[in-house]
Amino acid sequence: xxxxxxxxxxxxxxxxxxxxxxxxxxxxxxxxxxxxxxxxxxxxxxxxxxxxxxxxxxxxxxxxxxxxxxxxxxxxxxxxxxxxxxxxxxxxxxxxxxxxxxxxxxxxxxxxxxxxxxxxxxxxxxxxxxxxxxxxxxxxxxxxxxxxxxxxxxxxxxxxxxxxxxxxxxxxxxxxxxxxxxxxxxxxxxxxxxxxxxxxxxxxxxxxxxxxxxxxxxxxxxxxxxxxxxxxxxxxxxxxxxxxxxxxxxxxxxxxxxxxxxxxxxxxxxxxxxxxxxxxxxxxxxxxxxxxxxxxxxxxxxxxxxxxxxxxxxxxxxxxxxxxxxxxxxxxxxxxxxxxxxxxxxxxxxxxxxxxxxxxxxxxxxxxxxxxxxxxxxxxxxxxxxxxxxxxxxxxxxxxxxxxxxxxxxxxx
Numbered sequence: 001x002x003x004x005x006x007x008x009x010x011x012x013x014x015x016x017x018x019x020x021x022x023x024x025x026x027x028x029x030x031x032x033x034x035x036x037x038x039x040x041x042x043x044x045x046x047x048x049x050x051x052x053x054x055x056x057x058x059x060x061x062x063x064x065x066x067x068x069x070x071x072x073x074x075x076x077x078x079x080x081x082x083x084x085x086x087x088x089x090x091x092x093x094x095x096x097x098x099x100x101x102x103x104x105x106x107x108x109x110x111x112x113x114x115x116x117x118x119x120x121x122x123x124x125x126x127x128x129x130x131x132x133x134x135x136x137x138x139x140x141x142x143x144x145x146x147x148x149x150x151x152x153x154x155x156x157x158x159x160x161x162x163x164x165x166x167x168x169x170x171x172x173x174x175x176x177x178x179x180x181x182x183x184x185x186x187x188x189x190x191x192x193x194x195x196x197x198x199x200x201x202x203x204x205x206x207x208x209x210x211x212x213x214x215x216x217x218x219x220x221x222x223x224x225x226x227x228x229x230x231x232x233x234x235x236x237x238x239x240x241x242x243x244x245x246x247x248x249x250x251x252x253x254x255x256x257x258x259x260x261x262x263x264x265x266x267x268x269x270x271x272x273x274x275x276x277x278x279x280x281x282x283x284x285x286x287x288x289x290x291x292x293x294x295x296x297x298x299x300x301x302x303x304x305x306x307x308x309x310x311x312x313x314x315x316x317x318x319x320x321x322x323x324x325x326x327x328x329x330x331x332x333x334x335x336x337x338x339x340x341x342x343x344x345x346x347x348x349x350x351x352x353x354x355x356x357x358x359x360x361x362x363x364x365x366x367x368x369x370x371x372x373x374x375x376x377x378x379x380x381x382x383x384x385x386x387x388x389x390x391x392x393x394x395x396x397x398x399x400x401x402x403x404x405x406x407x408x409x410x411x412x413x
Contacts, residue, residue, distance in 0.1 A: 024345055027309045030302020031349025031389065032356060035382045037294065039357020044364060062243050063139065063273060066090060066098070066233035066250065070269040072282070074229045087267045089227045092216065094257055098235055101249050106236040108133045111219050113230070117164075117211060118184045119172040127168065127211030129185060131219025137196065139234055147179045147194030150215050158217025163194040168211045188222050190214060243272060299385065302349070303393040310342050310397035335399060342394025343387050350386025354379055 069075065069084045092109050099107035111131040117124045130136065134150045137143075145166055154161055162183065169178045169192070178192045198210055225231065237246035247270050254260075258267055 024309075027306055027345050028302075028349030028352065030305050031299065031346050031386050032353040034296070034299035034302060035350050035353025035386055036356035036360060039354055039379070039382055040360040040364065043357070043361035047361075047365070062241075062246070063234065063236045064243060064247060065271045066094075066235060066254070067269045067271055068228050068231065070271050070275075071229075074226075077226045077228055080228060084228060088258060090231055090233055090268070092220075094254060095233045097253050097257060098233060098250050101253060103238055103241045103246055103249055104235060105238040106135055106139065107233060107250075108135060108139075109216055109231070109233050110136075111216060111225050111231050113185075113219055113223050113225055115185045115223070117168060117172060119181070122172050124168055124171060124211060127209055129212045129214060129219070130210065131214055131216040131223075131225075133216060136213050139236065141199040143197045145195045145197055147192070149194055149196075149213075155215050155217065158215050158219075158221050160188070160190040160218055160222070161193045161215065162190040163196050163213045164192055165209075165211050166195055166197045169195050185212070185214070186223070190218070247272075299389060302346070303389045306342055306346060306390060307393040307396055310338060310394055311400065313341075314338065314397050314400055338397055339391055339394045342397070343390035346386045346390030347383065350383045353386065354382055357382070 068087050068090055075081070075084060090109060095107050095109035097107075098104055101107070110133075113129040113131060114126050115129045116126055117129075130140075133155045134152065137149070144163075147163070149163055150161065153159075162185070164172075164178060164183070172178070172183060173181070178195060180192065182189045182191050184190075196213075219225065235246065235250055237243065251266060251270065254268055255266065260267060
């Protein structure tokens with residue numbers, strides 16, 4: 001099969017596309033839907049992964065966490081299993097003891113609250129409010145834009161002060177200067193002392209965007225919170241100290257404070273960044289697999305549609321096939337003509353699917369306000385699979401066209 005023949009086959013396919021727009025459009029629609037779904041899901045998963053990785057880099061790969069109990073899915077705080085209930089709740093005193101260790105650079109207890117903010121009748125959605133300390137941005141990243149962060153006295157006494165994230169400060173106050181004013185966190189008044197900006201690359205799902213930081217002692221005194229899922233101690237070793245060594249030191253001091261006997265298991269969990277990323281990969285892997293299965297169903301349906309439409313095309317073009325055979329076209333030439341036509345239609349569907357998928361990813365990025373990224377492999381795979389669908393599901397119609405008897409085909413009307 002030479003280049004001239006392939007060129008001729010592509011031109012024939014293009015002519016058929018122009019002559020049968022509706023039929024061709026229906027043929028490629030399923031391919032567009034399947035490929036677009038795969039592209040959109042791949043871009044979202046990859047974008048979130050990139051941002052999680054960047055967020056981990058901000059905190060530092062050596063940062064790890066102490067939790068009462070680690071679970072890949074949140075536990076119901078009102079129905080905790082016995083193995084969780086018997087574990088003591090983390091305390092500020094334990095965080096302070098960890099911070100005093102010679103090989104530990106930072107140890108602090110944080111809590112995650114979910115609250116609405118309000119100022120003079122303007123409300124936000126439910127946001128994440130962290131109860132932390134004056135070193136929050138060193139661990140989590142961000143930029144202080146105005147005002148100040150907490151003083152040591154405010155951290156210690158739990159004064160009702162808050163540092164607002166810029167976007168939500170703008171939403172609540174508009175053109176009013178927020179510093180010195182009071183906002184309400186679920187009805188509790190707290191004074192605004194600073195405005196900061198989250199790192200743009202940090203992963204913040206909808207309804208869990210970080211809107212404000214308050215002293216941990218204030219969060220502990222003013223709000224109820226989940227002592228299992230939303231309370232943890234952040235630990236950062238000194239430079240040159242391995243994570244394993246630091247975790248061993250933390251485990252020793254916590255076991256001593258809790259009076260754990262030799263041979264008894266720990267009554268806490270130590271979680272590294274790698275473990276968090278591993279859980280994330282498993283969750284997104286399942287999510288992506290489900291989307292891939294659904295997309296595969298759409299692609300399978302589109303493949304069956306390609307076969308059905310190409311069978312109709314063979315029937316409607318029987319006389320044309322007879323003429324070509326009478327003029328010397330071989331079975332192989334006829335077969336490849338229809339295979340190329342099927343591959344052309346599905347390849348066009350793949351290209352359109354990629355474009356639609358990219359548009360969907362951009363729309364999701366705008367709606368959910370996080371960066372998406374389309375992997376190169378996903379684009380290449382989408383185009384390759386779409387062409388493969390045309391070739392596989394075009395075999396039967398092409399073989400049928402090639403087997404037509406030229407005399408009978410010429411008689412067909």
